[in-house]
Amino acid sequence: MRRFDDAVARMLSRAEITERAATQGFPHFADQNTGEWTLSPDGNWTGGFWGGLLALGAATTGESRYAELAGDIARRLTVRASSETAFRGFLFFYGAGVAYLTGKSAPARESALAGARGLAASFNHDAGVIPLGVEAEEADAVGQGAANIDAVPGTVPLLAWAAAELHQPELTEIARRHAERHIEYCVRTDGSVCQSAAFDEGSGALVRRYTHKGLDDDSTWARAQAWAMLGFGQAARWVSPDFLDTALTVADWWLEHLPEDHIAPWDFDAKAPQDTSATAIAAASLLKLSVLAPDRTHYRERALAMVDALVTRFLTPVGEGDTRPAGILTGGCFDYRRDLATDNELVWGDYFLMESLLVLRGVIEATAL
Template identity: 35%
Template sequence: MNPMNTSSGEASWADRALASLWERVSVTADEVGPRFPLYADPDSGAWKTTARGSWTGGFWAGLLWLRALSSGDPAHRAVAADCTQRLRCWVGQDTATRGLILWYGTALAAGPGGDEAADELRQEAARGCLAAYDPQLGLVPWGDAFGGPRLLARADGVPGLVPLLARATDRGRAAAYSHLTRHLELCLSEDPPRPAWQARTHSAWTAYPEPAPGWSRTAAWLLLAVADGLHWLGDGDGGLRKAAGHLAALRLAPDARLIPPAQEARPHGPVDTSAAAIEAVAAWKLAALARATGDEQEGDRLTARAHLILRRLTEVHLSSTGALQDGCYDVERGLATRHELVWGDFFLAWGLALITGLTEPFTM
């Protein structure tokens, strides 16, 4: 099965779901104005918003760029470009989530023939993140922009930052590889993977309690980052492919739940549709990589898994108004445990865009 050549039946359900999502994006844009959506109440649909976007602002900009790509409407493009520029305040902030914010907020817009201001912003962001790279730790620290210890390694500090750094300079590529492999070394040293570690010295790390092992998005974020690492950096010693295989066995195996629980220790508790959507995109990327090496069977398997996840999300969890519900922001704190999450909408939209051929796996 060629991932960019779906059957008419597959395209039709994905097209319908995308149309519903674009309607929701337009309603959201009218509702939030110059603010950024974070999560929405499952009953009223009303959004909790932030002034600067927090760590999720790039996903809202990315959604707006996807809508503009789909519609071809210059007005939609202008809205997306304006939103992207409102992310500029994050360039100098001390946080590894600048990868999430400034890669996904600029990737569709930047490049030849694209939005020049977005391209400049991405390059500025890459320089800022590279300046924050600590060669003794071997990574860009989590940072203190959101409070708490600065010298953390967290799984959600890897995706986005890998391609952002890798596209900067040769030094950026080296920093991206080190950042990715150090996180994999730490997170995959326990079973289930532990998403957060704290540096005690430049060579000693200790487990950090939040998020706890079993967090729904640990494997999802790492899968996404490994796929990008394999594409942008290569894999000279085979370590990234080994990590990808381990993570895929955890979450992309045929017997794995399509929609993971928000916390593995609570299998009957809230689920996390946003983690599933991330995993679907990661599976699509890994499928493309498998085909590039001639492994059509593995490519087909991973594509089929991505389709199953996306079909389940659209048939069971997508509301009549185009909102991806049943995402879980923070199960431990009881925060937004069955809500629409802006990054869940983004990754669902991106997954559907891959099915319909609107985008390709490594455009973002």
């Protein structure tokens, strides 16, 4: 595991540079050649992963400065608790929940609880789902009658965790219903995942499936598949083991379609370019599922192969003569349809690679997050 120790050291050196660059915003995506970050002023849907990455830095080093920085990110995100977007699950589970679960940060706890309360307030009890919301960070087709799979990971464990902290079991029920609806909306009969859905606001009935970021409505956007693996795995861990079969189904589909080089394309029907961020999410998910379903021993083996491919072929420096800043996870594809950051460092890819590395090194438990 020496190469993984070295990878963590490189990523921490990259975090030091990122921290100095992100004093007036949140890292969003970066030029993989220069390392220059594009920042979001309010965190968009991605800012929480920066806080989570810092919290993981504290977990692996024991250094209080990482924990303090993570706590500061959690405080800065608290103003987003009432934002009308389902992606608050990403912001508050990763931007605050991770810091509390790994380091018992008091400010992170308060921020995470604020995020959970905000999400619960957005729950449509008639439809049985938290809608994307009018402020959801997608280019179009959002609002009170829209949903997508991205809103399951983070959201489900955040609500279930808050239910225990606040002794409010109704929050777990919201998490359960929200996850169940997304199985109906997004998981196809063959185990592939469609990113998005329109539903009837009064009954919750599915109106149509579509995609925000995939090749087309019938294709399988890699990040949608990875988010489903993560979200339903978290639902199995935090809400009910009844979700495990779905998590395994979507994970098996991923493994059956993953190319031999262990790196996913941005969309499984498009082949190129690749998306290292989707691969990192899937690796972290497989590590969780390998614990929840110990008979699937190949899950950990496949996750290890994916992480090894990311570290050896995409984490700078890649080979001799690579003079780029160390610790950049290259090859992330944010939004190919809109030609946005299609071959870049992506902050969530950084987070999930670091999480996977810490699990493989025994620093954290896979199912702790």
